[in-house]
Amino acid sequence: MSTDIIPISRPLFALVDVNNFYVSCERAFNPDLVNQPVVVLSNNDGCAVARSNEVKALGVKMGTPWFQLKELAKQHGIVALSSNYTLYGDMSNRVMTILRDFSPHVEVYSIDECFLGLQGLGSLWPIPTGIGQTIRHRIRQWTTLPVCVGFGTTKTLAKLANHIAKKQPSFNGVCDLSTMPHEQFEAWLSTIEVGEVWGVGRQLSLHLNAAGIKTVQALRATPPAWLRAKFGVVMERLGYELRGISCLALEELSAPKKQIISSRSFGQLIDSLTELSESVASFTSSAAERLRRQNSVCNAIQVFIQTNPFREQDKQYSNCMTVPLPNASSDTRLLVRAALFGPKRIYRPGYAYKKAGVILTGIDSAAVHQESLFTLHGAGNRSAKLMSVLDQLNQRYGRETVAIFSVSKNKPWMMQQKNRTPCYTTNWQDVPIAYAH
DNA sequence: TCTGGGGTCCTAGGACCC
DNA sequence: TCTGGGGTCCTAGGACCC
Numbered sequence: 001m002s003t004d005i006i007p008i009s010r011p012l013f014a015l016v017d018v019n020n021f022y023v024s025c026e027r028a029f030n031p032d033l034v035n036q037p038v039v040v041l042s043n044n045d046g047c048a049v050a051r052s053n054e055v056k057a058l059g060v061k062m063g064t065p066w067f068q069l070k071e072l073a074k075q076h077g078i079v080a081l082s083s084n085y086t087l088y089g090d091m092s093n094r095v096m097t098i099l100r101d102f103s104p105h106v107e108v109y110s111i112d113e114c115f116l117g118l119q120g121l122g123s124l125w126p127i128p129t130g131i132g133q134t135i136r137h138r139i140r141q142w143t144t145l146p147v148c149v150g151f152g153t154t155k156t157l158a159k160l161a162n163h164i165a166k167k168q169p170s171f172n173g174v175c176d177l178s179t180m181p182h183e184q185f186e187a188w189l190s191t192i193e194v195g196e197v198w199g200v201g202r203q204l205s206l207h208l209n210a211a212g213i214k215t216v217q218a219l220r221a222t223p224p225a226w227l228r229a230k231f232g233v234v235m236e237r238l239g240y241e242l243r244g245i246s247c248l249a250l251e252e253l254s255a256p257k258k259q260i261i262s263s264r265s266f267g268q269l270i271d272s273l274t275e276l277s278e279s280v281a282s283f284t285s286s287a288a289e290r291l292r293r294q295n296s297v298c299n300a301i302q303v304f305i306q307t308n309p310f311r312e313q314d315k316q317y318s319n320c321m322t323v324p325l326p327n328a329s330s331d332t333r334l335l336v337r338a339a340l341f342g343p344k345r346i347y348r349p350g351y352a353y354k355k356a357g358v359i360l361t362g363i364d365s366a367a368v369h370q371e372s373l374f375t376l377h378g379a380g381n382r383s384a385k386l387m388s389v390l391d392q393l394n395q396r397y398g399r400e401t402v403a404i405f406s407v408s409k410n411k412p413w414m415m416q417q418k419n420r421t422p423c424y425t426t427n428w429q430d431v432p433i434a435y436a437h
Numbered sequence: 438t439c440t441g442g443g444g445t446c447c448t449a450g451g452a453c454c455c
Numbered sequence: 456t457c458t459g460g461g462g463t464c465c466t467a468g469g470a471c472c473c
Binding site for chain 2: 202204
């Protein structure tokens with residue numbers, strides 16, 4: 001069979017990935033950075049979250065704290081830049097827009113990665129590497145960004161192909177595993193460590209290695225049923241995907257988020273409740289903005305605070321609390337007001353806080369599989385009932401002793417002296433601080 | 438002394454991704 | 456001195472139901 005015609009029925013995926021994305025974005029607007037060793041730093045200039053090839057060649061790992069790099073930076077003239085996420089988001093949109101010209105089936109996987117579904121487009125793009133080079137050329141020309149393209153009959157294989165395209169200069173940025181002769185295919189897989197496979201992280205690598213599975217080829221040769229028995233359904237799926245049986249579909253419609261997190265490490269340690277509350281208010285309002293953008297409502301906010309775990313000499317403390325909203329809402333003022341009960345309850349004086357954040361949960365009730373205390377639909381009955389239960393309890397035991405922390409169908413409440421998260425209470429004002437400990 | 442089985446709902450925690 | 460900020464999915468196990 002000729003390899004340059006793709007049968008209509010055959011699934012084919014492409015993964016397009018921008019090289020060193022944040023660094024490449026910075027270079028687009030400052031050509032002096034080209035060919036220079038460059039890193040982009042995280043919030044507070046804490047860690048290197050993007051590295052140019054020159055920096056990678058120096059052995060700098062992703063996420064290395066900047067203070068550990070300063071000496072190396074001085075030696076090699078590494079340029080360090082603070083991150084500019086507005087810029088990166090804008091550049092990302094431009095790339096995705098260009099990619100939509102190549103296929104109607106697009107899954108934006110992350111800020112710098114995109115899957116294209118090419119099934120049925122064989123007559124339009126008979127040779128995958130051809131479309132790959134066209135994509136590279138056009139994105140380079142229109143945005144200056146360098147990309148690599150990988151093709152495979154499953155998403156996992158397309159990811160792997162992209163990895164090969166990046167590492168092996170001979171591929172010129174485009175690798176097609178779908179038409180590669182079998183011996184060559186196996187040969188490549190045998191050179192790649194199992195940890196490079198999408199979905200195999202540090203822990204799984206260790207366990208796979210212990211079982212004698214060290215290369216991608218070895219993983220591919222392992223019977224999926226055995227993988228399932230030993231590692232679970234996720235690894236089984238990976239096994240099939242590596243064998244060219246597609247288990248992961250293209251997700252063209254981005255589903256609304258099931259939780260929205262807003263959190264930050266502080267540049268300086270914070271010890272006052274006032275400052276903590278201000279941060280929590282600002283986190284909540286930015287999370288609420290994202291909530292409204294996806295047309296969701298939220299019925300519980302988790303607030304968390306913690307000290308700096310890296311300072312082992314300090315007294316450590318971390319705590320969190322889930323604050324319910326009886327009526328689900330996306331109104332910033334309501335959400336902030338509710339969220340502010342969190343720090344009030346869990347704050348302990350005498351600690352130096354390093355990080356805080358909020359998590360909006362119970363959002364988009366149709367998509368949430370676990371039921372929260374107050375759901376948007378039918379909130380009336382249930383929360384009214386709960387309120388009355390709580391009132392009775394409060395009368396009976398006194399307001400000092402009762403908080404509702406767990407609710408299910410046939411067990412409407414439980415008393416809890418010392419709460420664990422999530423702590424649900426319908427009467428924030430009156431639950432004494434001690435119970436939030 | 439004997440001490441079910443199948444199902445649901447919920448949570449905590451672990452692992453992974455970029 | 457200085458150590459990111461988002462997310463997802465899966466599993467085990469407890470509580471509860473009939």
